[in-house]
Amino acid sequence: MTDVLRGRRGAVLIALGAAFVVATVLLAATGADPLRAYQALVVGAFGPDGFPGTLAYLVPVLGMAIALAIPLRAGMVNLGGEGQLVLGAITAVIIGLHSPLPAGFTVLLAVAGGVLAGASYAALAALCETSLGVPLLVSSLLLSYPAMSLASYLVRFPLADPGSSLPQSRRLPEGVALPGIGLGEVTIGLFAVLAVVVVFLVVDARTPAGYEVRMTGAGPRFAAYAGIDRPALTLRLLAASGGMAGLVGAIMVLGFPFRFIDGALISPQYTWIGLMAALLAGASPVGTALAAFFFAALTNGGFDMERVTQTPRELTAILQAVIIVFLAASTGLLRRRGGSR
Amino acid sequence: MTIDPALFAAALRALTPILFAALAGALCQRAGVFNISLEGTMLVGCFAGVAGSWFSGSAWVGVLAAMAASAAFSLILAVGHVTLGADPIVLSVAMNMLAVGLTAFLLRTVFGTQGSFSDPALQGLGRVDIPLLADVPVLGPVLSGHSPLLYLSWLAVAGLAVLLYRHPWGLRLRGVGENPEAATNLGVSVTRHRYGAIVVGGALCGLGGAQLALGNVTLFAENMTAGRGWIAVVAVMLGLAAPIGVFLAALLFGLAEAFGFRLQAVGLPQQAADAAPYVVTLVALFLSSRRIRRRDEAKGTLTR
Numbered sequence: 001m002t003d004v005l006r007g008r009r010g011a012v013l014i015a016l017g018a019a020f021v022v023a024t025v026l027l028a029a030t031g032a033d034p035l036r037a038y039q040a041l042v043v044g045a046f047g048p049d050g051f052p053g054t055l056a057y058l059v060p061v062l063g064m065a066i067a068l069a070i071p072l073r074a075g076m077v078n079l080g081g082e083g084q085l086v087l088g089a090i091t092a093v094i095i096g097l098h099s100p101l102p103a104g105f106t107v108l109l110a111v112a113g114g115v116l117a118g119a120s121y122a123a124l125a126a127l128c129e130t131s132l133g134v135p136l137l138v139s140s141l142l143l144s145y146p147a148m149s150l151a152s153y154l155v156r157f158p159l160a161d162p163g164s165s166l167p168q169s170r171r172l173p174e175g176v177a178l179p180g181i182g183l184g185e186v187t188i189g190l191f192a193v194l195a196v197v198v199v200f201l202v203v204d205a206r207t208p209a210g211y212e213v214r215m216t217g218a219g220p221r222f223a224a225y226a227g228i229d230r231p232a233l234t235l236r237l238l239a240a241s242g243g244m245a246g247l248v249g250a251i252m253v254l255g256f257p258f259r260f261i262d263g264a265l266i267s268p269q270y271t272w273i274g275l276m277a278a279l280l281a282g283a284s285p286v287g288t289a290l291a292a293f294f295f296a297a298l299t300n301g302g303f304d305m306e307r308v309t310q311t312p313r314e315l316t317a318i319l320q321a322v323i324i325v326f327l328a329a330s331t332g333l334l335r336r337r338g339g340s341r
Numbered sequence: 342m343t344i345d346p347a348l349f350a351a352a353l354r355a356l357t358p359i360l361f362a363a364l365a366g367a368l369c370q371r372a373g374v375f376n377i378s379l380e381g382t383m384l385v386g387c388f389a390g391v392a393g394s395w396f397s398g399s400a401w402v403g404v405l406a407a408m409a410a411s412a413a414f415s416l417i418l419a420v421g422h423v424t425l426g427a428d429p430i431v432l433s434v435a436m437n438m439l440a441v442g443l444t445a446f447l448l449r450t451v452f453g454t455q456g457s458f459s460d461p462a463l464q465g466l467g468r469v470d471i472p473l474l475a476d477v478p479v480l481g482p483v484l485s486g487h488s489p490l491l492y493l494s495w496l497a498v499a500g501l502a503v504l505l506y507r508h509p510w511g512l513r514l515r516g517v518g519e520n521p522e523a524a525t526n527l528g529v530s531v532t533r534h535r536y537g538a539i540v541v542g543g544a545l546c547g548l549g550g551a552q553l554a555l556g557n558v559t560l561f562a563e564n565m566t567a568g569r570g571w572i573a574v575v576a577v578m579l580g581l582a583a584p585i586g587v588f589l590a591a592l593l594f595g596l597a598e599a600f601g602f603r604l605q606a607v608g609l610p611q612q613a614a615d616a617a618p619y620v621v622t623l624v625a626l627f628l629s630s631r632r633i634r635r636r637d638e639a640k641g642t643l644t645r
Contacts, residue, residue, distance in 0.1 A: 322439065328435065332427035
């Protein structure tokens with residue numbers, strides 16, 4: 001965590017302060033009592049009734065944040081998280097619906113299938129850069145849309161729930177689900193995500209591979225001189241990134257509502273909130289986890305704030321963006337003043 | 342499936358919002374600013390366009406509101422990146438997120454509705470028939486009878502080409518993009534030119550948003566830009582940030598979208614039609630990648 005905050009503590013404080021000011025102004029402008037709104041936000045995020053919901057948000061937000069932080073650590077931006085997430089989810093649903101194995105094995109197979117689907121799709125984006133010369137930023141992004149269209153087609157036609165007019169797949173068979181942990185809708189998927197965070201942390205801080213990645217992030221030219229095989233690294237990092245996104249997708253459909261609903265993984269903007277968390281923390285493992293937790297709490301608290309004060313919960317999305325804008329700006333300013341540009 | 346004038350007319354309509362945003366991106370690229378906030382900036386324009394039209398009763402006031410709002414929104418990138426030295430990608434990702442949240446928030450606080458806002462009383466841009474041209478067979482139905490902003494977008498292509506290649510301001514702007522230190526030594530203000538490019542680009546995105554919300558349809562829906570701003574980013578790359586190149590890249594996308602919708606009539610699922618433009622764009626990028634790579638190696642931009 002030290003490398004997140006070193007020289008950035010001031011920037012973080014400025015950003016949080018700015019978001020607080022913006023929120024207060026917007027709340028006052030809509031006629032709400034800011035004090036009540038903040039109280040509802042905090043209670044909604046951390047109170048006994050709200051905290052399970054925060055944890056439920058934490059799974060996709062933290063999962064996607066880590067997925068995007070992995071390549072970001074080497075300075076590579078994977079903008080195709082949505083496609084990889086959705087492919088992982090739809091693969092898990094297909095396996096869950098059609099596997100002839102007992103429920104327990106089916107769940108394992110579905111998770112593995114989700115990871116593999118996300119990983120190979122992200123690897124495809126990496127190959128587009130390394131073999132075909134299309135920048136990763138663009139190849140990952142462009143590949144995302146056909147994946148979302150494919151998933152949308154599959155749940156509307158071959159996998160469609162015949163008893164429903166909603167664009168959703170059939171419900172997974174009884175037992176094909178991740179066990180809950182007794183906190184709302186949270187499943188053991190939370191621990192799977194946390195385990196990946198720990199692995200990321202250890203690899204990043206303690207292994208030669210992690211050092212290679214950070215060195216590439218700090219100076220791609222120097223890393224190339226030092227003999228790092230950039231195409232191979234790109235492929236590995238993107239596969240890991242997409243695999244994590246696929247894991248998140250699988251976890252999401254193997255918990256409530258136990259099916260794939262078209263748009264349900266896209267419209268809450270998990271991928272973009274996750275990307276912002278990773279960017280906020282400079283992709284450091286612990287910092288990314290903290291930022292993701294903060295954003296998950298903010299998003300979930302927004303529901304209570306809306307209920308109590310009638311302030312649209314989109315306010316919390318605005319706040320997250322405002323924090324990033326001010327953090328980026330004040331980081332840039334501090335760096336520039338420090339003269340180490 | 343028949344290939345008829347209506348198909349090409351649909352392609353022209355589909356490409357217009359992308360073209361405006363891509364011109365904005367090209368302008369920024371030329372000034373040395375990597376701008377991927379086009380999606381959000383255009384979305385702000387969509388909302389401001391609808392709000393302006395609704396409260397004034399005039400679609401043109403809506404267009405002006407869209408330009409003003411998007412230009413103001415793009416100041417975040419100008420101040421944050423140019424003045425304060427923030428990373429443009431980080432800022433842009435946050436701006437896109439901010440635009441989604443802000444427009445949804447305003448939709449609920451200003452219009453008291455969720456999802457989308459449309460009303461029979463909301464003024465759209467309507468269509469213009471070009472005298473004489475409208476009567477020419479084939480060409481008439483393709484080129485005539487569009488929203489006025491569609492024609493403005495072609496003027497913008499020409500205008501930007503003249504500005505960039507035939508006007509001292511364009512020369513200085515390109516100098517700022519290609520070699521900021523040299524430009525500074527020659528007394529050309531890097532800051533001022535980058536601000537100009539970003540804010541004028543913002544206004545162009547506003548025009549794209551206005552065309553989307555008041556030209557192609559007459560409504561505002563949450564997240565209605567639906568990736569068009571990202572396609573514009575790609576069009577900048579595919580078109581090598583040159584106005585004509587960007588126009589051709591946007592045309593390719595428009596044709597793919599129009600063809601996709603037409604193929605639905607013969608049984609292709611809608612989702613395949615939705616995906617078609619992205620796949621076509623990706624293939625076009627493969628085919629032109631060598632060219633792009635050469636240019637990038639020369640300039641060290643974009644791939645990052």
